[in-house]
Amino acid sequence: MTQDQLKQAVARAAIEYIKPKLFNDSIIGVGTGSTANFFIDYLGEISDRFAGAVASSDASAARLKKLGIEVLDCNSVSELVVYVDGADESNAYLHLIKGGGAALTREKIVRAVSNEFVCIADESKWVDVLGKFPLPVEVIPMARSYVARELVKLGGAPVYREGVVTDNGNVILDVYNLQIIDPVNLEITINQITGVVTNGLFAAKGADVLLLGTKDGVKTIF
Numbered sequence: 001m002t003q004d005q006l007k008q009a010v011a012r013a014a015i016e017y018i019k020p021k022l023f024n025d026s027i028i029g030v031g032t033g034s035t036a037n038f039f040i041d042y043l044g045e046i047s048d049r050f051a052g053a054v055a056s057s058d059a060s061a062a063r064l065k066k067l068g069i070e071v072l073d074c075n076s077v078s079e080l081v082v083y084v085d086g087a088d089e090s091n092a093y094l095h096l097i098k099g100g101g102a103a104l105t106r107e108k109i110v111r112a113v114s115n116e117f118v119c120i121a122d123e124s125k126w127v128d129v130l131g132k133f134p135l136p137v138e139v140i141p142m143a144r145s146y147v148a149r150e151l152v153k154l155g156g157a158p159v160y161r162e163g164v165v166t167d168n169g170n171v172i173l174d175v176y177n178l179q180i181i182d183p184v185n186l187e188i189t190i191n192q193i194t195g196v197v198t199n200g201l202f203a204a205k206g207a208d209v210l211l212l213g214t215k216d217g218v219k220t221i222f
């Protein structure tokens with residue numbers, strides 16, 4: 001199976017996983033990226049079973065709207081029944097690195113508002129130790145150099161993602177060379193650097209379930 005076929009398989013599996021949780025008034029949190037895009041496309045097939053969605057990016061919002069799915073402002077929603085999104089890496093504790101698509105801050109907000117986070121990923125994202133994928137950090141533009149110096153002190157090698165401006169008007173530093181042994185503490189430590197909006201570690205609040213696409217089928221990992 002190709003990587004895209006594995007992504008499609010987990011997107012389909014996510015639809016089956018969330019179906020029993022949906023009511024006519026349910027609002028779903030929807031993520032960003034190529035795996036999330038497959039999920040959005042399949043979500044269009046069951047759009048009569050829920051009320052609408054909150055999207056983690058302008059791109060996903062546009063894709064949802066194209067399928068006739070109502071997209072709501074996060075501020076008008078008190079809870080999301082479930083949030084479905086991809087990841088760049090997951091460990092066995094379902095601690096994640098996200099933000100390869102620069103949507104990490106809105107993803108973290110959607111995750112915070114959701115009752116359950118269903119992560120969908122192909123097996124290339126499964127790791128023993130997080131950090132091979134450079135950790136994205138969203139930064140207020142004025143603080144970019146300062147934050148980069150602080151990240152170097154933590155042992156990282158930050159690289160400015162040139163030409164990328166997030167949906168929130170900020171910039172991204174991708175931090176290489178991190179062997180993330182303690183994801184919960186590193187998430188907190190980086191978020192305390194002045195000028196950081198958030199970082200791509202989803203460890204304090206990781207995924208609740210991972211649907212992992214493998215050559216032997218989709219594995220459900222809690």
Ligand code: 5RP
Nearest residue numbers: 033034035086099100101103
């Ligand atoms: C976007 C994300 C994505 O979920 C992550 O980058 C995975 O993307 P893909 O499904 O395309 O591999 O965090 O900010």
